[in-house]
Amino acid sequence: MKPPRAIAIRIAFLLLPIAISLAIGAALVIAVGRDPLEVVDALWKGAFKDSRKIGGVVNFWIPLTLVSIGLVVTFRAGLWNIGVEGQMMMGALFASWGAQYIPLGESLAPLLHLILIALAALGGMFWGAVVGLLKIRLGVNEIFGGVALNALVNVISIYLISGPWQPRIGGSAQGTEPFPPPALLPEFSTRFPTNIFMIALVFAAFFIVMFMLNATRWGLNLKAVGANTRSALLLGVATERTSLSAFLVCGALAGIAGSYRVLFTFDNLRPLASGGIGFLGLLVVLLLSIRLLWAPLVAFAFAAILTGSTRLQIALQLDSSLAGVLQGMLVLFVILFHGVQEVFFPQTLDGSDPSPSPSSTHQRGELPPPRESLPHRDGGDLEGV
Amino acid sequence: MNEEFLNTLGSIVGTATPLVIASLGETITERAGVVNLSLDGSLALAAVLGFAAAWTAQDAGVLDVPVQIALGIGVAMLVGALIALLVGFSSIKLRRDQVAVGFVLTLLAAELARFLGADFTRIPGPQITRFNIPLLEHAPILGPVFFQQNPLVYFSYLLMFGIWFWLFRTSGGLTLRAIGERPEAAYARGAAVQRLRYWYTFLGGALVGLAGAAYSLNVKPGWSSPPAMQGDGWIALAIVIFGGWHPFRVVLGAYLFAALRAVSSHIQTNGLFIFGQEINFPFVLLNALPWLLMIITLLIVSGGLTERLLQYMPRAVQHRLRAFLRSDPPKALGTRFDME
Numbered sequence: 001m002k003p004p005r006a007i008a009i010r011i012a013f014l015l016l017p018i019a020i021s022l023a024i025g026a027a028l029v030i031a032v033g034r035d036p037l038e039v040v041d042a043l044w045k046g047a048f049k050d051s052r053k054i055g056g057v058v059n060f061w062i063p064l065t066l067v068s069i070g071l072v073v074t075f076r077a078g079l080w081n082i083g084v085e086g087q088m089m090m091g092a093l094f095a096s097w098g099a100q101y102i103p104l105g106e107s108l109a110p111l112l113h114l115i116l117i118a119l120a121a122l123g124g125m126f127w128g129a130v131v132g133l134l135k136i137r138l139g140v141n142e143i144f145g146g147v148a149l150n151a152l153v154n155v156i157s158i159y160l161i162s163g164p165w166q167p168r169i170g171g172s173a174q175g176t177e178p179f180p181p182p183a184l185l186p187e188f189s190t191r192f193p194t195n196i197f198m199i200a201l202v203f204a205a206f207f208i209v210m211f212m213l214n215a216t217r218w219g220l221n222l223k224a225v226g227a228n229t230r231s232a233l234l235l236g237v238a239t240e241r242t243s244l245s246a247f248l249v250c251g252a253l254a255g256i257a258g259s260y261r262v263l264f265t266f267d268n269l270r271p272l273a274s275g276g277i278g279f280l281g282l283l284v285v286l287l288l289s290i291r292l293l294w295a296p297l298v299a300f301a302f303a304a305i306l307t308g309s310t311r312l313q314i315a316l317q318l319d320s321s322l323a324g325v326l327q328g329m330l331v332l333f334v335i336l337f338h339g340v341q342e343v344f345f346p347q348t349l350d351g352s353d354p355s356p357s358p359s360s361t362h363q364r365g366e367l368p369p370p371r372e373s374l375p376h377r378d379g380g381d382l383e384g385v
Numbered sequence: 386m387n388e389e390f391l392n393t394l395g396s397i398v399g400t401a402t403p404l405v406i407a408s409l410g411e412t413i414t415e416r417a418g419v420v421n422l423s424l425d426g427s428l429a430l431a432a433v434l435g436f437a438a439a440w441t442a443q444d445a446g447v448l449d450v451p452v453q454i455a456l457g458i459g460v461a462m463l464v465g466a467l468i469a470l471l472v473g474f475s476s477i478k479l480r481r482d483q484v485a486v487g488f489v490l491t492l493l494a495a496e497l498a499r500f501l502g503a504d505f506t507r508i509p510g511p512q513i514t515r516f517n518i519p520l521l522e523h524a525p526i527l528g529p530v531f532f533q534q535n536p537l538v539y540f541s542y543l544l545m546f547g548i549w550f551w552l553f554r555t556s557g558g559l560t561l562r563a564i565g566e567r568p569e570a571a572y573a574r575g576a577a578v579q580r581l582r583y584w585y586t587f588l589g590g591a592l593v594g595l596a597g598a599a600y601s602l603n604v605k606p607g608w609s610s611p612p613a614m615q616g617d618g619w620i621a622l623a624i625v626i627f628g629g630w631h632p633f634r635v636v637l638g639a640y641l642f643a644a645l646r647a648v649s650s651h652i653q654t655n656g657l658f659i660f661g662q663e664i665n666f667p668f669v670l671l672n673a674l675p676w677l678l679m680i681i682t683l684l685i686v687s688g689g690l691t692e693r694l695l696q697y698m699p700r701a702v703q704h705r706l707r708a709f710l711r712s713d714p715p716k717a718l719g720t721r722f723d724m725e
Contacts, residue, residue, distance in 0.1 A: 140683045144619070149676075151673070
């Protein structure tokens with residue numbers, strides 16, 4: 001049994017980051033001359049006022065959860081897939097191509113949707129593979145490769161929108177023409193405007209990846225590569241192939257997320273259609289120290305804040321970036337306070353993994369769990385000194 | 386030489402200056418073994434808060450223009466330094482991953498800049514003005530390119546030479562390099578590794594903040610959303626790698642990027658003529674050039690490809706070419722140092 005003091009400290013460390021983020025957020029709101037309670041009210045109403053709003057939250061939740069699941073995979077392999085935003089966008093481009101050029105009518109719409117989603121997955125995998133190969137084969141750090149590829153796909157999309165795919169009337173850089181109706185993913189109902197098939201797909205991806213990570217050799221290999229690439233190689237893990245597979249899986253999920261943005265949210269291709277959701281996914285996964293189990297829940301909270309923030313502008317003439325500020329602060333303080341707890345109150349942490357992480361319950365005998373929750377960087381030889 | 390051409394070169398040197406200052410700042414931070422990945426966000430936040438401070442002082446009409454500018458610069462440097470200190474503190478004291486904290490701060494600072502800058506969007510404010518250096522401004526070629534600029538540009542020259550001198554000609558610089566390469570050895574020789582890391586992280590961050598002010602008070606005056614310098618933080622980080630953590634090469638890299646940008650924006654406004662023949666293609670694609678350059682330079686300096694190609698070179702040139710093309714990071718970059 002743990003002494004009650006340790007439990008109290010653990011609970012305090014769970015709540016402190018949230019409390020501090022909210023306090024600083026409130027201070028910021030007061031600093032720009034608004035009432036924090038009105039902000040809370042606007043955020044809440046913007047996200048949960050009626051079933052239409054909740055549908056809007058779900059429409060952010062779907063792509064956000066997909067990329068978060070994918071990012072758990074790359075983080076497990078010790079890879080910083082900042083290129084996830086570009087992989088979403090490339091998926092969106094591939095899906096947009098199919099939506100405009102594959103001539104399947106209304107009667108074959110479900111088939112068309114499957115093709116488009118598969119295309120999007122392919123597009124995301126393609127862009128993920130470029131980051132992966134640059135990293136694995138050519139030694140270009142995946143963070144910089146990812147940032148550059150994010151920018152490149154944005155240039156390509158703007159070129160397509162203002163060039164080959166520009167609307168017949170009034171061509172501008174605003175977006176393509178709306179896609180033909182058979183290509184668009186249907187709404188469940190006008191009162192709950194979201195796509196049920198995609199929700200099912202998110203859960204399927206969640207359970208499949210959960211299984212793959214925790215009950216297959218591939219999942220074990222990923223963890224080994226992430227914990228220590230050199231030892232993994234010595235243990236006989238095909239490290240390069242394992243790393244590349246992580247990029248492919250994440251790219252596929254990000255691509256599908258991107259397709260949802262263009263085939264459902266916008267009904268056409270726009271510049272920056274990915275809307276920062278990939279980066280938000282990175283925050284979700286960092287908040288959870290790369291544990292998959294709670295990703296859908298945290299993604300839902302983040303999606304709610306994001307949806308709610310659209311109301312800030314209308315109701316309070318307050319910039320919607322407040323949502324990003326709150327999310328960023330929350331993740332920052334969670335990371336920092338985890339450090340404070342580890343350094344100053346180590347006795348409140350269990351010897352075993354205190355988290356409900358499924359990864360710590362499987363195959364413990366085969367490989368020691370990574371000492372740290374976050375991936376080790378290249379050249380981190382001093383870590384163990 | 387053609388006067389117009391010299392003016393173009395001069396404007397490239399001017400617009401490159403924020404990149405120069407930011408990359409030099411990051412260079413000393415990374416030389417000490419700390420990665421401050423937050424540049425893209427810190428630049429924006431420093432820019433907007435520096436501008437807001439200078440504008441507020443101007444609006445109140447209490448201070449002279451140079452003091453308004455100095456206030457703006459001071460605020461921006463403080464912002465940059467504090468963000469960097471947060472990265473240092475989380476790594477040195479709290480044992481967190483520098484990349485994770487830096488990345489979160491990138492996003493957080495960018496969003497904070499957008500939020501706080503909402504009231505300062507597209508309004509004119511005080512600006513740093515040009516100051517020609519007497520005598521030197523009339524020097525042939527060099528004068529119009531380097532000495533008809535604003536004081537921040539001159540500061541960037543001094544900074545480059547100063548950092549070079551400190552790094553390679555003083556014992557303090559030797560210690561700085563040591564704590565980034567072999568912290569345990571430096572510690573054994575009596576260097577206060579952690580304290581020095583804090584100090585150089587702080588100093589580098591302050592320079593990043595100064596670079597932010599160089600945008601909002603000079604190169605891209607004022608504030609807009611999305612910020613004019615979006616993406617430059619990442620480019621500055623890549624320039625540090627391209628520059629091999631050496632101040633001269635870092636500055637060269639920054640000028641190279643600025644030149645490429647100047648060329649591509651010139652073509653986008655004026656069209657492209659080769660031998661009087663107008664060449665037509667979708668000019669929007671030119672925006673991809675800086676990012677392609679980023680990938681290519683990283684490929685050359687840090688990839689295995691160069692190494693393989695070098696094998697085919699005659700032995701005599703191999704060594705020199707390798708020293709010229711490749712760059713290796715400080716060995717303890719991004720790692721923690723535990724004293725026990």
